[in-house]
Amino acid sequence: MAIIPQMSLFTWKEIEILGDLDRLRLVLDYMPDEAFMQNLEKKRGKGRNDYPVRAMWNSILAGIVFQHESIEKLRRELSRNGQLREMCGFEGQVPTPYAYTRFLKSLIRDEEMMDKMFETLVEQLLERLPDFGKRLAIDSKAISSFSKHPNKHETEDGRRDLDANHSQKVYSGVTKEGNPWQKVVKWFGYKLHLVVDATYELPVTFKVTKASESDITEGHKLLEQMEEKQPKLLKTAETMAGDRGYDDTKLITKLWDTYKIKPIIDIRNMWKDPDKTRLLPGKENVVYNYKGTVSCVCPETGKQREMCNGGFEKDRQKLKKLCPAKQMGVTCEGKAQCPVAQGLRISLSEDRRIFTPIDRSSYKWKKEYNRRTAVERVNSRLDTSFGFELHTIRGMAKMKLRCGLALCVMLAMALGRIKENQAEKMRSLVS
Numbered sequence: 001m002a003i004i005p006q007m008s009l010f011t012w013k014e015i016e017i018l019g020d021l022d023r024l025r026l027v028l029d030y031m032p033d034e035a036f037m038q039n040l041e042k043k044r045g046k047g048r049n050d051y052p053v054r055a056m057w058n059s060i061l062a063g064i065v066f067q068h069e070s071i072e073k074l075r076r077e078l079s080r081n082g083q084l085r086e087m088c089g090f091e092g093q094v095p096t097p098y099a100y101t102r103f104l105k106s107l108i109r110d111e112e113m114m115d116k117m118f119e120t121l122v123e124q125l126l127e128r129l130p131d132f133g134k135r136l137a138i139d140s141k142a143i144s145s146f147s148k149h150p151n152k153h154e155t156e157d158g159r160r161d162l163d164a165n166h167s168q169k170v171y172s173g174v175t176k177e178g179n180p181w182q183k184v185v186k187w188f189g190y191k192l193h194l195v196v197d198a199t200y201e202l203p204v205t206f207k208v209t210k211a212s213e214s215d216i217t218e219g220h221k222l223l224e225q226m227e228e229k230q231p232k233l234l235k236t237a238e239t240m241a242g243d244r245g246y247d248d249t250k251l252i253t254k255l256w257d258t259y260k261i262k263p264i265i266d267i268r269n270m271w272k273d274p275d276k277t278r279l280l281p282g283k284e285n286v287v288y289n290y291k292g293t294v295s296c297v298c299p300e301t302g303k304q305r306e307m308c309n310g311g312f313e314k315d316r317q318k319l320k321k322l323c324p325a326k327q328m329g330v331t332c333e334g335k336a337q338c339p340v341a342q343g344l345r346i347s348l349s350e351d352r353r354i355f356t357p358i359d360r361s362s363y364k365w366k367k368e369y370n371r372r373t374a375v376e377r378v379n380s381r382l383d384t385s386f387g388f389e390l391h392t393i394r395g396m397a398k399m400k401l402r403c404g405l406a407l408c409v410m411l412a413m414a415l416g417r418i419k420e421n422q423a424e425k426m427r428s429l430v431s
Contacts, residue, residue: 021087024065026416027409028058028087032120036113040106055089056103062088064409069387071100108397114404119229121411122204126232128418133236135198135368136261138222138246139375140215141382142169143403145189146394163396164189167211187211190399193218195226196378198241198371200426202414203378203407204233208400215245223254237261239358241372244268249353256348262357264368267291270353281350286321286340292360294321294346300334309362310343318345319359382406 040053062084063074078085078094085094095103107114126132147161156162168186175181193207193215205226209218219242226234240255241264255263269290271278277287277295285297287304295304308327310320322343325332335341348355358365383389386406393399414426 020066021083023413024062024084024087026420027061027065027412030416030419031061031408031412032117032124033057036110036117039110039113043106050092051095051099051103052089053103056095056099058088059090059095060103060107060405061409064386064405065413067385067387069391071097071104075100104398104401108401111397111400111404114401114408115229118206118404118408118411121408121415122230122233124415125200125202125411125418126236128415129200131199132197132202133204133233134238135371136195136204136237136240137198137372137375138193138195138219138240138242139372139379140218140245141192141194141379142167142185142187142211143190143192143388143399144187145399146392147188149188159394161394163210163399164394165210165212167191190396191215191218192379192382192403193222194375194378195222195240196375198374200414201374201377202411202426205230206403206407208396208403210396216248216251219246219248219251220254223251223259227259234259234261239264239368241265241369243372247353252356253352256357262368264356264358264365264372266369267353267360280346283340283344285338286344288354290354292354292356294361296323296338296340298332298334299337305330305332306361307340307343309359312357312359313345314357316345316347317349318347319355320345378410381410386410 037054037057040057044053059074059078062077063071066074066077068074068077075094075097078088078090145161145164147164150165151160151162153160154162166186166188168184171183171185173181189211191209191211191213193209193213194203195205196203205222207218207222207225223234237259239262244266246265247268252263252265255261267290271290277289280286280288280294285299286294286307287297288294294307296307297304305324308322308324310322312319320343321340323332323335323338323341324330325335326341332338346355348357354360356365358368386409388406391402393402417423417426
């Protein structure tokens with residue numbers, strides 16, 4: 001028989017549990033849910049109160065903080081962790097599965113209250129964080145349904161997923177060796193369309209749709225949603241970065257003309273002709289390519305040189321281009337007779353996709369575009385820290401609820417870290 005000679009007064013495991021509970025405390029303290037709770041309590045009225053609304057809500061938040069992908073795992077955790085039950089507000093036994101089913105249905109019916117809570121968190125972060133909302137990034141995230149394919153039975157029974165559909169994303173490029181590559185990702189489920197703050201890597205607005213919905217179409221809808229519900233955020237925003245999935249003339253035009261947000265959106269090659277460059281209208285020796293790189297051609301030698309960036313003239317809505325010989329000290333034999341030796345201006349109206357307020361060929365455009373990876377990191381955290389890689393969600397209503405809860409917890413955690421002078425940990429769910 002193995003005998004333990006001496007019991008320790010405490011174990012490090014207890015300290016770790018307290019650390020986990022402190023993370024939950026942050027979320028519970030800084031989640032702006034009072035109006036939501038009062039609304040749910042009012043609807044319950046004078047009915048049975050075996051499991052109080054606030055305790056049920058706190059336990060749902062605990063399930064997200066502690067990364068439980070199912071209600072059963074959360075119930076097992078509550079059964080063995082008395083400290084967690086006490087923090088959530090349960091005095092007696094753990095709620096039954098049926099109690100959680102009914103409560104989740106109540107949350108689904110109050111979707112507008114959930115959205116309002118998310119918007120309140122964004123407003124509080126706007127007040128707390130300098131430059132929050134100035135640089136935005138947009139992207140969509142594929143989320144597979146727990147169902148693997150459409151069900152042949154169309155009758156709703158709470159288990160079948162009758163809302164999801166199939167979609168695919170095609171990624172392509174060229175290797176360093178010059179070989180083209182292509183990757184096709186297929187899934188059955190949904191899309192989370194997300195706009196995040198690119199500086200702090202925090203979500204500012206979102207929408208859940210079926211997997212087949214177009215990124216461009218939903219990009220327009222997200223802007224309209226922000227205009228209706230978050231006008232202050234739109235006024236704060238200065239740039240919005242997106243990948244080629246959002247390369248759309250109307251979207252780029254709307255961002256700048258309507259909201260004065262400079263679009264930083266990658267471009268696809270839509271030119272059908274074999275020529276790599278086109279002559280700039282009204283100029284005899286200036287050409288440009290589909291990426292917006294403008295070059296002048298020497299009248300003497302015919303040598304093509306990329307012109308230097310001279311910035312954007314907002315009052316004229318024109319990009320300024322400068323002579324490379326003047327700006328860089330390059331020897332140009334035809335400089336004397338070159339018609340653009342003094343530089344030139346290009347109106348955005350020449351091509352709204354190619355010519356944008358921030359010159360596509362400038363270092364600033366590349367720097368701002370690199371900030372787009374912020375939204376990819378938020379998507380990654382949703383998978384790894386919020387359980388979207390392994391989940392048991394079926395149906396649009398449940399998916400909207402789960403996404404909304406995860407994003408609210410992300411913002412509440414960040415807000416709590418900031419208010420408690422732990423800003424360096426604002427993006428972390430587990431530290």
